[in-house]
Amino acid sequence: MRALILGGTAHARQVAQLLKDAGWRVTSSLAGRVKNPKLPVGEVRIGGFGGPAGLARYLIDEAIEVVIDATHPFAERISVSAAEATRAVGVPLIALHRPGWSEGPGDKWIRVDSMQEAAQRVARDYHHIFLTIGRQQLAPFAADEHNLYVIRCVDPPRVELPARHRLIYSRGPFSVDEEKRLMRGNQIDCLVTKDSGGEMTRPKLDAARALGIDVVMVNRPTLPGGSRITVVSTPAEALEAIDKL
Numbered sequence: 001m002r003a004l005i006l007g008g009t010a011h012a013r014q015v016a017q018l019l020k021d022a023g024w025r026v027t028s029s030l031a032g033r034v035k036n037p038k039l040p041v042g043e044v045r046i047g048g049f050g051g052p053a054g055l056a057r058y059l060i061d062e063a064i065e066v067v068i069d070a071t072h073p074f075a076e077r078i079s080v081s082a083a084e085a086t087r088a089v090g091v092p093l094i095a096l097h098r099p100g101w102s103e104g105p106g107d108k109w110i111r112v113d114s115m116q117e118a119a120q121r122v123a124r125d126y127h128h129i130f131l132t133i134g135r136q137q138l139a140p141f142a143a144d145e146h147n148l149y150v151i152r153c154v155d156p157p158r159v160e161l162p163a164r165h166r167l168i169y170s171r172g173p174f175s176v177d178e179e180k181r182l183m184r185g186n187q188i189d190c191l192v193t194k195d196s197g198g199e200m201t202r203p204k205l206d207a208a209r210a211l212g213i214d215v216v217m218v219n220r221p222t223l224p225g226g227s228r229i230t231v232v233s234t235p236a237e238a239l240e241a242i243d244k245l
């Protein structure tokens with residue numbers, strides 16, 4: 001009973017625990033982007049596989065019987081790799097994708113389809129912008145020489161940044177009060193976030209709503225689907241789906 005979890009999320013760590021408790025031998029795979037990642041229970045391997053072919057080879061070599069893609073909804077390439085590799089090798093794939101957020105009363109959200117669109121929009125319409133998009137997709141904001149960007153990420157960015165910026169190195173979760181303090185303290189008038197979904201990073205949206213701050217919400221990429229992939233939205237559902245296999 002060998003499972004591979006494609007991880008890098010809190011849900012992936014929860015699945016690792018559930019599967020281990022159920023008697024599986026679990027290996028979690030991380031991309032290696034974060035210097036000191038939170039580690040799941042069980043075995044951990046770090047680094048890319050070398051595309052779908054490399055992942056397919058790994059599945060065969062390690063005699064993996066099920067793959068759980070519990071990566072972040074914006075980690076598109078590894079999800080495509082998982083879909084292609086499991087199809088090629090004939091191993092079942094469970095895709096754990098938590099639902100995105102939806103706008104409620106009092107929210108002022110502007111939905112965009114790409115980080116480029118988000119960057120153009122905020123440069124034009126706002127002055128003190130709070131970026132909570134990680135450090136990999138900051139480049140489109142660098143062209144703005146006028147507005148202030150408060151950038152929160154875990155590790156230092158390796159791309160050019162906007163001329164006026166403040167970096168905050170911090171790893172969540174953050175409470176609504178902490179988020180409000182940060183937004184008020186920096187006179188934020190716009191929050192930029194990916195539509196990651198989930199409760200852990202939701203407080204920034206509640207804080208923005210309470211303070212009347214606009215949110216530029218970057219829509220999710222389309223992830224692989226089809227009848228061969230079992231899509232679930234919680235770790236418990238992932239375990240149920242594996243039980244049924």
Ligand code: NAP
Nearest residue numbers: 007008029030031047048049050051071072075076077078
């Ligand atoms: P990505 O664009 O889909 O992946 C780029 C490449 O990195 C993949 O082709 C793969 O390399 C490698 N990779 C990604 N995830 C991997 C994993 N779990 N195990 C082994 N290799 C992996 O992904 P990304 O957006 O850079 O995200 C990287 C990791 O950070 C993911 O595991 C994700 O869950 C986590 N994360 C991402 C975000 C986000 O906003 N993107 C937020 C929080 C956490 P090969 O092709 O060589 O196999």
